[in-house]
Amino acid sequence: MDRHLPEGGLALDSLAEQMLQPGVKGLPLTEPLRQGAIPVQRWNVLRGDTSYPVALLKESALLHNLDWMRRFCDRYGAVLAPHGKTTMSPQLFGAQLANGAWGMTLATAAQVQIAYRYGVRRVLLANQLVAPADIRAMLALMRDDPAFEFYALVDSEEGVQRLSRGVAEAKLARPLPLLVELGLPGKRAGCRTPAEAMAVAQKVARAPGLQLAGIEGYEGLLQGHDRAASVEAVRAFVSQLAALVRQADGKKLFGGAQILLSAGGSAYFDLVAHGFAGLTGLSRPVLPVLRSGCYLTNDHGSYQDLTHDISAREHAADGLRPALEVWSMVTSRPEPTLAILSMGKRDASYDQELPIPLYHHRPAADGGTEPATLPPGCRIEKMNDQHAYLRLPEGDALCRELKVGDLVGCGISHPCTTFDKWPLLLVADDAYTVRYAVNTFF
Amino acid sequence: MDRHLPEGGLALDSLAEQMLQPGVKGLPLTEPLRQGAIPVQRWNVLRGDTSYPVALLKESALLHNLDWMRRFCDRYGAVLAPHGKTTMSPQLFGAQLANGAWGMTLATAAQVQIAYRYGVRRVLLANQLVAPADIRAMLALMRDDPAFEFYALVDSEEGVQRLSRGVAEAKLARPLPLLVELGLPGKRAGCRTPAEAMAVAQKVARAPGLQLAGIEGYEGLLQGHDRAASVEAVRAFVSQLAALVRQADGKKLFGGAQILLSAGGSAYFDLVAHGFAGLTGLSRPVLPVLRSGCYLTNDHGSYQDLTHDISAREHAADGLRPALEVWSMVTSRPEPTLAILSMGKRDASYDQELPIPLYHHRPAADGGTEPATLPPGCRIEKMNDQHAYLRLPEGDALCRELKVGDLVGCGISHPCTTFDKWPLLLVADDAYTVRYAVNTFF
Numbered sequence: 001m002d003r004h005l006p007e008g009g010l011a012l013d014s015l016a017e018q019m020l021q022p023g024v025k026g027l028p029l030t031e032p033l034r035q036g037a038i039p040v041q042r043w044n045v046l047r048g049d050t051s052y053p054v055a056l057l058k059e060s061a062l063l064h065n066l067d068w069m070r071r072f073c074d075r076y077g078a079v080l081a082p083h084g085k086t087t088m089s090p091q092l093f094g095a096q097l098a099n100g101a102w103g104m105t106l107a108t109a110a111q112v113q114i115a116y117r118y119g120v121r122r123v124l125l126a127n128q129l130v131a132p133a134d135i136r137a138m139l140a141l142m143r144d145d146p147a148f149e150f151y152a153l154v155d156s157e158e159g160v161q162r163l164s165r166g167v168a169e170a171k172l173a174r175p176l177p178l179l180v181e182l183g184l185p186g187k188r189a190g191c192r193t194p195a196e197a198m199a200v201a202q203k204v205a206r207a208p209g210l211q212l213a214g215i216e217g218y219e220g221l222l223q224g225h226d227r228a229a230s231v232e233a234v235r236a237f238v239s240q241l242a243a244l245v246r247q248a249d250g251k252k253l254f255g256g257a258q259i260l261l262s263a264g265g266s267a268y269f270d271l272v273a274h275g276f277a278g279l280t281g282l283s284r285p286v287l288p289v290l291r292s293g294c295y296l297t298n299d300h301g302s303y304q305d306l307t308h309d310i311s312a313r314e315h316a317a318d319g320l321r322p323a324l325e326v327w328s329m330v331t332s333r334p335e336p337t338l339a340i341l342s343m344g345k346r347d348a349s350y351d352q353e354l355p356i357p358l359y360h361h362r363p364a365a366d367g368g369t370e371p372a373t374l375p376p377g378c379r380i381e382k383m384n385d386q387h388a389y390l391r392l393p394e395g396d397a398l399c400r401e402l403k404v405g406d407l408v409g410c411g412i413s414h415p416c417t418t419f420d421k422w423p424l425l426l427v428a429d430d431a432y433t434v435r436y437a438v439n440t441f442f
Numbered sequence: 443m444d445r446h447l448p449e450g451g452l453a454l455d456s457l458a459e460q461m462l463q464p465g466v467k468g469l470p471l472t473e474p475l476r477q478g479a480i481p482v483q484r485w486n487v488l489r490g491d492t493s494y495p496v497a498l499l500k501e502s503a504l505l506h507n508l509d510w511m512r513r514f515c516d517r518y519g520a521v522l523a524p525h526g527k528t529t530m531s532p533q534l535f536g537a538q539l540a541n542g543a544w545g546m547t548l549a550t551a552a553q554v555q556i557a558y559r560y561g562v563r564r565v566l567l568a569n570q571l572v573a574p575a576d577i578r579a580m581l582a583l584m585r586d587d588p589a590f591e592f593y594a595l596v597d598s599e600e601g602v603q604r605l606s607r608g609v610a611e612a613k614l615a616r617p618l619p620l621l622v623e624l625g626l627p628g629k630r631a632g633c634r635t636p637a638e639a640m641a642v643a644q645k646v647a648r649a650p651g652l653q654l655a656g657i658e659g660y661e662g663l664l665q666g667h668d669r670a671a672s673v674e675a676v677r678a679f680v681s682q683l684a685a686l687v688r689q690a691d692g693k694k695l696f697g698g699a700q701i702l703l704s705a706g707g708s709a710y711f712d713l714v715a716h717g718f719a720g721l722t723g724l725s726r727p728v729l730p731v732l733r734s735g736c737y738l739t740n741d742h743g744s745y746q747d748l749t750h751d752i753s754a755r756e757h758a759a760d761g762l763r764p765a766l767e768v769w770s771m772v773t774s775r776p777e778p779t780l781a782i783l784s785m786g787k788r789d790a791s792y793d794q795e796l797p798i799p800l801y802h803h804r805p806a807a808d809g810g811t812e813p814a815t816l817p818p819g820c821r822i823e824k825m826n827d828q829h830a831y832l833r834l835p836e837g838d839a840l841c842r843e844l845k846v847g848d849l850v851g852c853g854i855s856h857p858c859t860t861f862d863k864w865p866l867l868l869v870a871d872d873a874y875t876v877r878y879a880v881n882t883f884f
Contacts, residue, residue, distance in 0.1 A: 023555035028575030030582045051575045107828040113465035128773035133470030133493045140472045158846040189774035189782045331570040332631035340631045385858050386549040404600040416827045420788055
C-alpha cells in the first residue's frame with residue numbers, strides 16, 4: 001500500500017464524499033467532482049493539468065516533518081498540541097494526531113468548533129475566552145460530550161468572573177480547566193509579572209466551576225533582529241514560566257491529575273522543551289505542552305530560517321523541510337525583465353515577505369520532469385489582489401526564454417497566511433502528481 | 443415591506459436554504475442554523491449577541507452606494523460591470539445587477555465559474571486567459587449556454603494563438619469576443635504601446651474563432667503620491683484608449699454590434715467616464731464599460747480618500763459611504779495604553795494600512811444604542827494572525843475605562859482584502875441589528 005497521510009480516526013468521510021463544484025481555486029473542473037475521486041485523475045502540475053494558481057503540499061516533506069517532530073518531542077519528554085490555526089485542515093489535524101500529537105491548539109472558539117466537528121477531542125484554546133457567545137459555545141461542547149477535553153487561558157479577574165459565571169449558567173458538571181497566561185511587557189496578552197499571574201491563579205483556584213490546570217506563555221513574541229539576544233530572552237522567559245509553576249504548586253493552587261506547562265511556537269520550541277524538561281518534585285506530574293503550528297509545512301522564508309537555527313542548536317543532521325508551494329502561470333510578458341503571474345494577494349502570503357520564486361517549467365505532455373531552478377536575482381517585486389510581478393535579472397537568458405504559458409513555482413514565507421487563502425490544497429508527490437486534497441475551514 | 447437589497451433574479455435560494463454549522467466566524471452558533479433564519483434571530487452586535495470578530499455591512503450605506511453609482515453611470519452614458527473580485531458575493535452581485543449593472547467583471551476563471559453558478563450571465567474577465575484548464579472551462583460555459591455572454595482580454599500573440607486553438611478544440615459555434623489590453627510602461631499586463639496593441643488587435647481580427655470586441659486598460663495602476671500628476675497621467679491614458687478605438691475601427695478590426703471600451707477601477711472612474719463620453723462617428727456604437735469594485739462598500743481608508751477626490755472633481759454634494767466594519771472584543775488589557783482585540787490578519791485588511799479604530803461600546807442588554815466614537819490618537823499598531831494591538835492615547839480617560847469584554851468597531855482600508863477573510867458577512871441596520879447574511883466564495 002502507498003505510504004500516505006494517516007487519518008487518525010477523524011470523521012473525514014464527509015469531506016471525501018462532498019461534491020466539489022467548478023470554481024474551487026486550483027482545480028481544473030468543468031463538472032462537479034467527488035473530492036475522493038481526485039487521486040484517480042492523476043493531475044500533474046508540471047504537465048499543466050490544473051488551474052493556476054494552485055497551492056501544493058509536498059507529501060514527502062509533510063511525512064518527514066511529522067516524523068521529525070514526533071522524535072523531537074519524544075527526546076524531551078514533551079507532548080505536542082500543534083497550533084491548528086496554521087492550517088485549519090481536518091485532514092492535517094488527523095495526520096498530526098495519528099503521529100503522536102497529544103491534542104490540538106486553536107486560537108478562536110469558531111476554530112474549536114470546526115476541529116470538534118471533524119473529531120478532535122482534546123483542545124487547548126491558546127487565547128482568552130471572553131465573548132459570551134464564545135463561552136457558551138465552548139461550554140456547550142464540554143457539557144454535551146464528557147469525552148471532550150478543553151483548556152483555555154485567562155489573564156484577568158474580569159476573565160475569571162466571566163468564565164465562572166459561564167460555567168454556572170451552562171450547568172457544567174465538571175470544572176473548566178484554565179491555564180494562567182504569563183505575558184511580556186509591551187507584548188500581547190498575559191499578566192505582566194509573575195506576581196500578577198499568581199494573583200490571577202489564586203482567583204481561578206477559588207472561583208466556583210474553574211480549575212487551575214497550568215501555566216502558559218508565548219515566547220514567540222520575543223523574536224527580534226538580534227538573534228542571540230532573542231534566544232537569551234526566550235530562555236529567561238521559559239525559566240520564569242517554570243518558576244511560576246513551582247510557586248503556584250507550592251501554594252497548592254493546581255487542580256487535576258497533572259500540571260500543564262505550555263509554550264513553544266514555531267521559532268524556539270527547542271529552547272522551551274529544554275527549559276521545561278526535568279521539572280520534578282511537585283505535587284503532581286508536569287506535562288510540557290509544545291504548540292508549534294508551522295513545523296508541519298515549514299516554509300521557504302522566515303520559518304525555514306528560524307528552524308535552521310533550531311537544527312543548529314540541536315546539532316541535528318536533518319531539519320524540517322518546506323512543504324508548501326504556490327504555482328502560477330505567466331500570463332503576460334510585457335517587458336524583457338517583467339513577467340506577470342496569475343497569483344496575487346488572494347493566493348500567497350505577503351505579510352512577512354513576498355513569495356520566493358523557486359522554479360520555472362514549460363508544461364509538456366510528458367509532465368513530471370524536474371522543474372528548472374530559477375537563476376539568482378529573480379524576485380517577486382509586488383503583488384496586486386490577483387497578480388504578481390516577477391522581475392528577472394537583466395541580461396539573463398530567461399529574459400528571452402520565459403514565455404506566456406510557462407509555470408513558476410514559488411515558496412512562501414509564513415504558512416498561516418497562505419493556508420487561509422485556499423479552501424482546498426492539493427497534496428502532490430515529488431514528481432508533482434496530485435495524490436489527494438486537503439480542505440481548510442477559515 | 444422593508445427596503446432591502448434586491449436579489450436581481452439570481453439563483454440564491456440554495457444559499458438561504460443551506461445549514462450553517464457551528465464554526466462560521468462571527469456567528470454565535472451552538473447548533474446548525476438555516477441561513478435564511480438569520481433575520482428572525484434579531485442579533486444585535488452592540489448587545490454582544492454575536493461572536494467577535496464579526497464583519498458587518500451597513501445596509502443603508504450599501505443602498506446609498508448602489509443608487510449613487512447608478513446615477514453616476516446614467517449621467518455619463520456609461521455602463522457598469524462592477525469588479526466582482528472585490529466581494530465575490532452572489533447576493534451582492536445580485537444587488538448590483540438589480541441596480542442597473544450591465545454585467546460583472548471578474549479576475550479569474552474560477553471566479554467566473556462561481557458567478558455563473560449563481561446566475562450571472564454577462565461577464566468581462568478583466569485578465570489574460572492563458573491556462574489550458576481555464577480556457578476549456580470558460581469555453582465550456584459559452585458552448586453549453588448560448589445565453590452566456592463572455593469577454594476576455596488578450597495582450598500577446600501567444601495569447602491569441604492559445605485562444606484560437608481553444609475555440610477550435612471546444613467546437614464553439616460562436617466567436618470568442620476579446621478586448622485587447624493596452625498597458626503602461628513598467629506596470630502590469632497589457633501591450634506597452636498603441637502600435638503593439640494594434641498588432642495584437644489585427645491578429646485577433648484575423649484569427650479563426652476570435653472576434654475583436656473592444657479595447658481595455660486599467661488606469662488604477664497610475665496611482666502615485668503626487669495626486670495631481672496621477673490625474674494627468676490617467677487623463678492621458680484614457681485618451682490613448684479612446685484613440686486606439688478610433689484607429690482599430692478605421693482599420694475595420696472590430697466585430698459584433700458594438701465596441702466595448704473599458705477602464706475604470708475605483709479610484710478614477712470619473713476621469714474614465716469623462717474621457718470615454720461622446721466617442722461617436724465610428725462604424726458602430728461605443729459602449730463605455732466601467733469596472734469599479736470598491737464603490738459598493740467603499741472604506742474608511744484609501745478608497746474613502748480616493749473617492750473624496752472624485753466627489754470633489756464631480757462637485758457632488760454627497761459621495762460614496764463606507765459600509766464595511768469589523769467589530770472585535772477587548773480580550774486583554776495588560777497595560778494602561780494597550781488593549782488586545784480578538785481580530786487579526788485573518789479578519790481585516792492589512793495590505794494598504796492597518797484597520798482604523800472608530801467606535802467603542804460596552805455591550806448591554808438593551809443593545810442598539812449609539813456606539814461612542816474613539817478619541818483621536820487611538821490606533822491599531824500591529825496585528826498578529828488572530829490578535830490586534832489597540833494603542834490608546836496616554837492620559838486619555840479611556841486608558842482607565844476600556845475593559846475586557848468591551849467592543850471596538852474598526853473601519854478597514856481596501857475592501858478586497860477584508861472580504862476574502864470572511865465566508866459570510868452580516869448585513870446590519872444603523873442600530874447594528876443583523877438583518878441577513880451574504881456569502882462569499884474565495
